[in-house]
Amino acid sequence: METTVSYNQFIKDIKQNIIRSRYHAMRLANQEQLKLYFKLGKMLSEKTSAENWGAKVIEQIATDLQQQLPGLRGFSGRNLIKMRQFFDAYSAPAITPSLTAQLQKTFYSISFTHHIVILEKCKQDSERLFYISRAAEQFWSVKELSYHISANLFKHQGNMPHNFNTALPENIKSKALEVFKDEYLLDFVNIDDNDDEGILESEIVNNIKKFIMSMGKGYSFIGNQYKLIVNDNEFFVDLLFYNRYLQCIVAIELKRKNFKPEFAGQLNFYLNVLDDKVKLPHENPSIGIVLCKSKDNTVVDYAIKSIDKAMSVGIYKHFSDAPDNMKEFLPDAATLSKMLSE
Secondary structure, three states: OHHHHHHHHHHHHHHHHHHHHHHHHHHHHHHHHHHHHHHHHHHHHHHHHHHOOOHHHHHHHHHHHHHHOOOOOOOOHHHHHHHHHHHHHHOOOOOHHHHHHHHOOOHHHOOHHHHHHHHHHOOOHHHHHHHHHHHHHOOOOHHHHHHHHHOOHHHHEOOOOEOHHHHOOHHHHHHHHHHOEOEEEEOOOOOOOOOOHHHHHHHHHHOHHHHHHHHOOOEEEEEEEEEEEEOOEEEEEEEEEEEOOOOEEEEEEEEEEEOOHHHHHHHHHHHHHHHHHOOOOOOOOOEEEEEEEEOOHHHHHHHHOOOOOEEEEEEEEEHHHOOHHHHOOOOOHHHHHHHHHO
16 A cells, blocks of 8 residues: 555656656746847847838848748748837836846746737836736736736726725735735626526636636635634625735625625624634734625725725626627637536
8 A cells, every 4th residue: 555655656756847847948948939039129120220121121031031941930020020029118228127127037937929919908018017927927828818908907906995004914915905906807607687696606616716817816715605603603705715925814705786885894794703713823814805796986985994804895797798809808608608517
């Protein structure tokens, strides 16, 4: 028995080493590719400016390269123009200091295609660096990146009404603002206006991996309808998570209606019990989120500003609520329904 366990562990160790090595090799290859594209972009930018060359000359360069290096891929006239744009965008003096700080961790961790999507869809340097960082840290595919840009994550991140400034310890205030956002697009949810919170919760639990991805970084799922007992009374938290970056419990209450002040009171009660009965001594105070269909931020501010437990209020949207320019990244309702039933 011990021999079998030892052998299985040995196989597991080999597998993990292979995976780590391949991942490292891929990162190095991607880094070298980006460095090459940046260098070629520099050469093209300087030469085309000096010689006043236009798109036709770049097309000719691509043709000549193909003739001299038969089978060469990725160096079409269109891609050469993108390489020049890549260099021009990130060589600007205004962005260089910010970029230098990010190079080691994030800039080389995403593909050239990721970078081009960001360049084409984001105009501000701060917005570009935000998506570079998030795409690298959370391993977004190009499709996920496009989706988050279309959902304007840069604008919504940290913009939700909250009481973190008075309710959280100094060491996690800024981190909490990075983790939570004002709006969550639950593209996997298949519900209609007549469905209650139970149906919404069931859809989320059945697709918990996708929900965690929509929430952001560092979440681990603890459970749904998490039971709290106070004397002989039972209470149930809709969704309970743990966030590794914040080192705290995160309780989420789902509401299929406009925000009401009593929602904050209910969540405050849950947070008090969680901190007293569930939170471990080394963990930070629990944080709560009311996730509702709509809200008035002024009403929210009045409801939570005097509460001493940290909470925020966000809204969720699903496929039928999504703007038309976002639906190209999501399956249609029929396809979504089929996927969820499989």
